[in-house]
Amino acid sequence: MRPALPQIGDWNGIEELRELQRARLPQVLSWAARTPFYRARHGFGAAPGAGAAAGPGGAAVSGLPADADAFAALPPTTKQDLRDQYPFGLLAVERSELATYHESSGTAGQATPSYYTEDDWVDLAERYARKWVGITADDTLFVRTPYALMITGHLAQAAARMRGALVVPGDYRSLAMPYVRVIRALHDLGVTLTWSIPTEPLMWAAAARAAGLVPQKDFPDLRAVFVGGEPLTPARRRRIGELWGVPVVEEYGSTETGSLAGECPEGRLHLWADRVLFEVYSPRTGRFSAEGSGQLVVTPLYREAMPLLRYNLEDEVEVSHDPCGCGWHLPTVRVLGRSAFGHPVAGRNVTQHQLEELVFDLPLAYEVLFWRARAEPDVLRLHFEVPDEHRDAAVRELTAAVDRALGVPCEITALAPGALVPYEVLAQGRDVVKPRSLLGPDEDWSQALHYR
Structure with a gap:
């Protein structure tokens, strides 16, 4: 029997x-x-x-670190280690005890496995549910993240069911869930909470407009938007909140670990340090510390199926132990992700984070949702969608903002709505059709075994 999981308020200060x-x-x-x-x-x-220590069931286990200094001397576990141990080289329980198997969405071309027991899932669900906008039995949560192999959709569903909420499994990039159907579900089902990457609420806003609906007015039950999985700038966060008229609540985690941080009522992202041990690794110095800037290294404290010792997520973060008005007594984190990286333009480094801030600082009335940019050695080329009536003002203001903030040559092009995100993507309502073997005399039987 595992001990009860710690809850916020069980400790008073960093030493406890x-x-x-x-x-x-x-x-x-x-x-x-x-x-x-x-x-x-x-x-x-x-x-x-x-020096042997007591292991599972009281059996003696030797070779275990005897103190914090010895633990800190263990080499970090890397993502490549997980890939090399595919599928079950990190299994610590009988396979019959596993509840779920997952793989991350990484692009390394190799599977990064992850697995959990039912007890592990209690910890996972509780961590995800730790949001200042709480999940209750009165809520309807629309889950718009992948369910296939990744943990994101299953995590939100487990947390919502634990709190008694109704779950609408919207999936993501699914042929069975076009944006027309997303908007219908959000509107007709009285959805109160959503979970997605930050890009999705922008897509929903465009799809709602295409359907003749106003996001702020025609979805009165919506009370918060939960987002994660992408770096989120303050400007894009504000834009999502303005579009939908609700709080935008950020979440940070991974398939290998589940939720690692969530927002407090003060709007700061806190690491769940009562459930996971966190360190910050500096590739430049090779040192590990409890706070500062570097790569986030984690040791889950309640993960039995697949223990991870000093697992380097390789995410760029800034961790601080400065006090927060929420009183949670947990470290805060700023997740930099790709925002720390960019491309050179005219001798200066330009990042997506910088550009996103400038684009979404344009007035809401300009209706700018979608953009793209290409960093060339001598010039920055940026395209964005904007209605004709705001074209000249938007180009003028964005050009001035880029020059002021980045000081690089830029060519900014305003495109008509639909140029970057085609209208048919937002308004097309065809669903997946199951294949059939028997068709009528007037039907095209060349499509019999095709999914459409």
């Missing part, structure tokens, strides 16, 4: 939080000692000798 983390490490290490990967890498589970 660190003591909670230290108390969990022996159990995490004994779980890790069951896995083929960590046994081979660290010699966990060798014949008991001096």
Whole structure:
């Protein structure tokens, strides 16, 4: 029987939080000692000798770090380690105890596996549900993230069901869920909460307009938009909130770990340090610290099926232990992601984060939702959709903003709505049709076995 999971308010200050983390490490290490990967890498589970620690079921396990300094000397676990151990080299329980198997959406061309027990899922669901806009039994949550292999859709569904909410599984990039159907579901089902990447609420707004609906007025039940999975600039966040007239609540996590951070009532993103041990790694210095800038390294404290010791997510972050008015006594994090990277233009580095801020700083009345840019060695080319009546003003203001903020040569082109996101993507309502073997005399049987 696992101990009760810690809840916000169970500790008072950073020292009590660190003591909670230290108390969990022996159990995490004994779980890790069951896995083929960590046994081979660290010699966990060798014949008991001096310094042997109690393992699962009271059995002695040797080779485990005896203190925090010894734990900090363990080499980090990398994403490549997970890929090399595909599929079950990090399994710490009997396979019959697993509840779900997942893989991340990474683009390395190799599967990054992840798996959880039912007990692991209690921790996962609780962490996701820790939002200042709470999920209740009166809510209808529209889940618009992938369900296939990734954890994102399943995570939101589990958290919502744990709180008694109704779940609408909207999926993402599914032929069965075109934007026409998304808008119908949001409108007709009285959806109160949504979960998606930040780009999606912009697509919904455009699709709602295409259907003759006004996002702020025609979806009165909506009370918050949950987003994650992409870096989110303050300007794009404001634009989503303005379009829909509701709070935008950010979430941060991964398929390998579940939710790692969520927003407090003060609008700051807090790491769930009572459930996960966090470190910051500086590739420049090779040092690890409890706060500062660098790559986020995590050790889940309640993950039995697939223990991870000092797993480097490789996400660029800034972590701080400065006090927050919410009183949660948890570190805060700023997730930089790709915002820290860019391309050179005329000798200056230009990032997507910078451009997104400038585009969405344009007035809401200009109805700018979609844009693209290409950084060339001597010039920045930026295209964006804008109605004809706002074209000249939008081009003039955005050109001035780019010059003022970035100081690089730029060519800005205003495109008619539909040039970047075609109208048929927003308004096309054809659904997936199951294949049939028997057709009537007037039907095209060349399509019999095709999904459309």
